[in-house]
Amino acid sequence: MAPENIIRIVRTSKNGTIVENNPPPAKAHTAGDKGKLVLLAAEFITVGDKVNLVIASGESPYGDYEPTWASSYYGVPLSGPRFVVNMITWALNAQTNYNRMQTISKQKAKIIELQRNIESLQSQIRDLNDKVAKLEVEKNKQSLHESRGRNNNRTYNRDSNKTGTAKKKERLAIYLYFFISRLLA
Numbered sequence: 001m002a003p004e005n006i007i008r009i010v011r012t013s014k015n016g017t018i019v020e021n022n023p024p025p026a027k028a029h030t031a032g033d034k035g036k037l038v039l040l041a042a043e044f045i046t047v048g049d050k051v052n053l054v055i056a057s058g059e060s061p062y063g064d065y066e067p068t069w070a071s072s073y074y075g076v077p078l079s080g081p082r083f084v085v086n087m088i089t090w091a092l093n094a095q096t097n098y099n100r101m102q103t104i105s106k107q108k109a110k111i112i113e114l115q116r117n118i119e120s121l122q123s124q125i126r127d128l129n130d131k132v133a134k135l136e137v138e139k140n141k142q143s144l145h146e147s148r149g150r151n152n153n154r155t156y157n158r159d160s161n162k163t164g165t166a167k168k169k170e171r172l173a174i175y176l177y178f179f180i181s182r183l184l185a
Contacts, residue, residue: 005101009055009090010040010083028058044101051102053094121180128177135170 013036020031029037039058044051066073070080090097 005044005104007042007044007090007097008038008040009042009087010038010057012037012039026058028056044098046105051098051105053098121184125177125180125184128173128180131170131173132177135174 016035016037018026018029018031018033018037020026025031040055042053042055044053046052068080069084070078072078
């Protein structure tokens with residue numbers, strides 16, 4: 001499977017076979033390779049802040065032994081005229097293809113950024129869940145002590161030892177937890 005930024009321009013049918021007729025030996029395919037083979041491809045690559053188009057061909061795309069425009073070769077039907085028209089159309093739309101690839105790249109970057117934000121928010125939710133659980137345990141302990149009828153003078157109120165800022169932070173954590181929980185629900 002080709003990467004998504006590779007554009008297959010010419011490929012064989014499922015019956016394609018690579019042969020070596022002339023030196024130098026092939027680098028993309030090896031003689032004897034069979035199947036649906038890409039013979040001409042383009043790729044948009046990013047170098048720095050610019051996107052470039054690289055075209056690679058396994059053979060002369062405009063014809064060697066037989067011109068690409070040919071509609072048959074030794075009685076075998078070819079789609080040469082269709083190929084040439086398609087190639088010209090593709091070349092005329094290269095800017096559109098470039099813009100699409102750029103849009104896809106930007107969308108992928110945004111998706112990655114959003115996934116990181118989600119992971120961060122999930123981590124914050126876990127932390128807030130832990131804090132809420134601890135606060136509930138403390139509240140239950142306090143309620144248990146009060147329900148046993150202990151002397152109010154001897155009752156230990158943990159919140160009384162906290163500063164106003166610490167109490168505000170805990171309340172803020174609880175509010176954030178419920179707010180984020182509802183956003184993600």
